[in-house]
Amino acid sequence: MVSRVLMICLVCLFCWGSICFADENEQEDSEVYRYYVVIYNDVLRANPQHGAVWADWSARAIIYFCQKWQVSPLLAAANFHIESNYTMESISKTGARGVAQLMPGTAKMLGITNIDDPMQNIEGGIMYLAQQLDTFRQYGDMRTTYAIAAYNAGPQAIKDYRGLPPYRETINHVERVRVVLERLVLEYNGI
Template sequence: MLSTGLVVMAPLGSLAQIPLTKAAARPVSPQALIKVHAYTEGGVAVFPVRDITRNPHVMQRYACDACDWAPRLERADWRTTPLFQREYAKEINAAARRYQLDPALVRAVIHAESSFNAGARSPKGARGLMQLMPATARALGVRRPHDPRENIDGGARYLAEMLARFRNDVSLAAAAYNAGPQAVQAYAGVPPYDETRAYVQRVRVLLYRYRRAAQLDWQG
């Protein structure tokens, strides 16, 4: 906890952003610089410099909740780790069509989040293939977060919203998926968190590989 005695919100999950208060969700002007005030257990507290005692916004400390329960992901070489090219194809393709996404991107995010473990549950409560926190799952209409179809549909919908919000920039959408859209807006780009930058790189590497694999399959 912070030494200042401030009350800080619980850490966020990779996808599940705890709804901010109306005041905390206000756009941050370029003049109101964002400062990492202090580390908390499982996250960092981020405040506008001019308003350090109000509306703390806690960002997760780790690249993905899946890494907490699956340390092997931290050791993975994303350029060579085996791909999941056939798993949940029906669910991924259906969600990709519904939200006009590249199936390879959905597959890359699932791989980055849970390594295709439908039963994944992080210590922070993120669940399923796309690691949805309970509040986010409810907001997306996902009643059974460990159900692959519901989880993929909800996660794909959120991913599509982030792409629309950030003009189809995959790096910014991935950063928002990991750290929250408010952080991306505040920094006008990928937030300077090592874990978020690593997550963005991970998704981009996996996206390239899944696109390449799909192309090779198409060519026969």
């Protein structure tokens, strides 16, 4: 599995390099570079045994799909950090899989055909996060909190409780994502 992931990483590294950094706007280039540095360092810090190639590929994939689905790369990275420590081999006790910890049913609903493919897993997680951000867009300052809670507990739980559900796991998840996100934003602003 690790050799397959490394092979995919190497191919994508060469193919995506120009895609992620080919913007004409210098300010956007600077933003992408800052996102890349912060996410690369976070992946490497969270998962050093997978090495620099995986950190590079993960950072590029997260940034690419966040641009595609209009999600903050730092929010997606913070969520993936808490969900799996950016580990494809991660499988939860409920059956959630990969970096994004997608449930098979959610993956199917999103059109993901291979939940164990790193590219599809990461895109699926970002698509799902984008859906949650859209679902809770009318909640203003609570939008991101509810979207992260919905990513963990499902959107119906947030609707049923008209806010954060009283699930310890979900409350802890939201808080842990918030802490990582704050750290990533500080690192981003410091570059």
